[in-house]
Amino acid sequence: SQQGEEDPQALSIQEGENATMNCSYKTSINNLQWYRQNSGRGLVHLILIRSNEREKHSGRLRVTLDTSKKSSSLLITASRAADTASYFCATDPLAQKLVFGQGTRLTINP
Amino acid sequence: GAGVSQSPSNKVTEKGKDVELRCDPISGHTALYWYRQSLGQGLEFLIYFQGNSAPDKSGLPSDRFSAERTGGSVSTLTIQRTQQEDSAVYLCASSPIIAGETQYFGPGTRLLVL
Numbered sequence: 001s002q003q004g005e006e007d008p009q010a011l012s013i014q015e016g017e018n019a020t021m022n023c024s025y026k027t028s029i030n031n032l033q034w035y036r037q038n039s040g041r042g043l044v045h046l047i048l049i050r051s052n053e054r055e056k057h058s059g060r061l062r063v064t065l066d067t068s069k070k071s072s073s074l075l076i077t078a079s080r081a082a083d084t085a086s087y088f089c090a091t092d093p094l095a096q097k098l099v100f101g102q103g104t105r106l107t108i109n110p
Numbered sequence: 111g112a113g114v115s116q117s118p119s120n121k122v123t124e125k126g127k128d129v130e131l132r133c134d135p136i137s138g139h140t141a142l143y144w145y146r147q148s149l150g151q152g153l154e155f156l157i158y159f160q161g162n163s164a165p166d167k168s169g170l171p172s173d174r175f176s177a178e179r180t181g182g183s184v185s186t187l188t189i190q191r192t193q194q195e196d197s198a199v200y201l202c203a204s205s206p207i208i209a210g211e212t213q214y215f216g217p218g219t220r221l222l223v224l
Contacts (some may be wrong), residue, residue, distance in 0.1 A: 042215035042216050043201070054192075088152065090213075097155060097158045100153040
C-alpha cells in the first residue's frame with residue numbers, strides 16, 4: 001500500500017459542519033503536509049507539520065500528528081461550499097521527495 | 111510574484127505522436143518535480159530535479175518518457191510515441207532549496223491521447 005493513505009476516500013457533509021480527514025503513513029518522516037486540489041488541477045499547499053510538532057492551526061484548519069501511530073488528521077471547522085475539493089496528505093519518507101496519498105474527496109452540501 | 115506556469119493547458123494528440131510539456135518554476139527554486147494524475151486518482155511521481163544533481167528518474171513509467179531541465183530553470187517533459195494510457199493531467203511543482211519542503215504547483219497540462 002501507499003506510504004500515505006487518506007481515510008475516508010470520500011466525505012459528504014452539510015455546510016457548517018466540521019470535516020475530519022485522516023492520513024496514515026509507514027516510515028519515519030521529517031514533516032507531513034496537507035494539500036487541496038480543486039477541479040483536478042494544481043494542488044495548493046495548506047499546512048506543514050514537522051515531526052516534533054503535535055498540533056498546528058491555520059484559520060479554520062487544524063492538523064494533528066501522532067508519530068507513534070504514524071497518523072495525521074486534518075480538521076476543517078465550520079465548513080463552507082468553497083471547501084469542496086480533494087485533500088491530499090504528503091510525507092517525505094526519505095527527506096528527498098514528497099509522497100502523496102490518494103486523497104479524500106470532500107463535498108460540502110449547501 | 112509569478113507562480114509555477116505550465117504550457118500548454120490542454121493537449122490533444124493522436125496515438126503514436128510525440129508531445130512536449132513545459133514547466134516554468136518559480137524563480138530561484140532549485141527543486142522541480144513532475145507528477146502524473148489520472149482521473150480521480152492520486153499523484154504519481156515521475157521525476158525530480160534538484161539543483162545540479164543527477165535527476166531522480168525512478169518514477170518514469172517507461173523509456174518513452176524523458177525530461178530535461180535547462181539552466182536550472184525551465185523543464186520539458188517529453189512523451190514519445192504516445193499511448194492512450196498516457197492520457198492524464200501532468201503536474202509540475204517547484205520548491206526552494208530543501209527537498210521535502212512545501213511544493214508550489216502549476217495548473218497542470220491535461221493530455222488526451224486519441
